[in-house]
Amino acid sequence: MNTVDLTPLYRSSIGFDRLASLLDSALTSQTTTSGYPPYNIELLEDNQYAITLAVAGFDKEELDIQVEKGVLTIRGNRAIKDDAKYLHHGIANRSFERKFNLADYVEVTNADLANGLLTIELVKEIPEAMKPKSITINQPVNAIEHKKSTKQKVIEDDKAA
Structure with a gap:
């Protein structure tokens, strides 16, 4: 029977201890379980x-x-x-x-x-708490006015300089 060494899996993963144990026990118990x-x-x-x-x-x-x-x-x-x-x-x-x-x-x-x-x-x-949820992206009430005010501020700053 071929053996599989799962040591690298234990070494390089965090929080997956149960998964590695499941794989290890599945590989070792295949021959010992009856039907x-x-x-x-x-x-x-x-x-x-x-x-x-x-x-x-x-x-x-x-x-x-x-x-x-x-x-x-x-x-x-x-x-x-x-x-x-x-x-x-x-x-x-x-x-x-x-x-x-x-x-x-x-x-x-x-x-x-x-x-x-x-x-x-x-x-x-x-x-x-574990279910996926959508996060909405907030948008200013008046996006067009927001863009204009930002442009005007940049122009006024350039004039002042």
């Missing part, structure tokens, strides 16, 4: 998203959803109390932990469990 449970990330509207995880067999009491320091963590802990004798056992009943890094100002708004699918709704709400 369980499968999930979808859906764009509902411009600033609304939904993450849907297939958690067949889990009750809502066995699922834990937490957000801490910009990381959404979903855990499933299932106590296996099955004495059945299977000819084929293809439904996974194992515990899991799935993490999603959230961008700034992304908040979890709702979580629903229906038909074996856990749907977590997210919204990105940018504060008013």
Whole structure:
């Protein structure tokens, strides 16, 4: 496996520590994460998203959803109390932990469990202070008179000199 050294990124940037950490963790965790449970990330509207995880067999009491320091963590802990004798056992009943890094100002708004699918709704709400705003350019009430008065002042100054 090829390794990528992110040291220059840490050295030459200020305020992007989280970005570098995300890249570093993404590169190192690619081989360690499993594909369980499968999930979808859906764009509902411009600033609304939904993450849907297939958690067949889990009750809502066995699922834990937490957000801490910009990381959404979903855990499933299932106590296996099955004495059945299977000819084929293809439904996974194992515990899991799935993490999603959230961008700034992304908040979890709702979580629903229906038909074996856990749907977590997210919204990105940018504060008013961070939104772009237009700045108007002030213009004198009478721009033409302003120009004339400026020219007259220059001419009078030249005569005085």
